Amino acid sequence: MPKKESFLVNRLKSVGFAFKGMVILIKTEASIKVQLFIALVVTIAGFYFDISKTEWIAQITMIGLVMSVEGMNTAIEAIADFIHPEYHEKIGLIKDVAAGAVFIASIVAVIIASIIYIPKFI
Known part of the structure; x- marks a missing residue:
């Protein structure tokens, strides 16, 4: 029986896989590129x-939330297309719901950004 890898080795491998997934997401998804651009703009605006500190926490949390939910949406779409490549009403519903989750997170992010930045302009 092969020797079991240590907990630390397994965690390091997991981080490597996660990093690879993040790079793939950034390289292949136009929507995540737009979100990265927006994240850069609001980060510059924050400085x-x-x-x-509280506004930074809210802003960074929303950037992470929107980008994470977008990653999950991309994964759901990919697995749905893999399982059922041709159009299917249920697959369409699943993909719409996943996209809706990104939309909700994005709306909340815009509201929080408005709360932070509109007073700065007034």
């Missing part, structure tokens, strides 16, 4: 307007 420019010297937002508070």
Whole structure:
């Protein structure tokens, strides 16, 4: 029986796989590229307007949430297409719901960004 790898080795491998997945997502998905651009813009705005620690926490949390949900949406779409490549009403529903989750996170992110930045312009 082969020797079982240590907990640390397994965790390092998991981090490697996760990093690979993130790179694939960034390289292949146009929507994540748009979200990265928006994240860069609001990050620069955060430094420019010297937002508070609490505002940074909210902003970084929303960036992470939107991008994470987008990654899950991409994975759901890929597995749905793999399972049923041709159009199917149920697969369409599944993909729409996953996209809806990204939309909800994005709306909340815009609301939080508005709460942070609109007062800076007024």
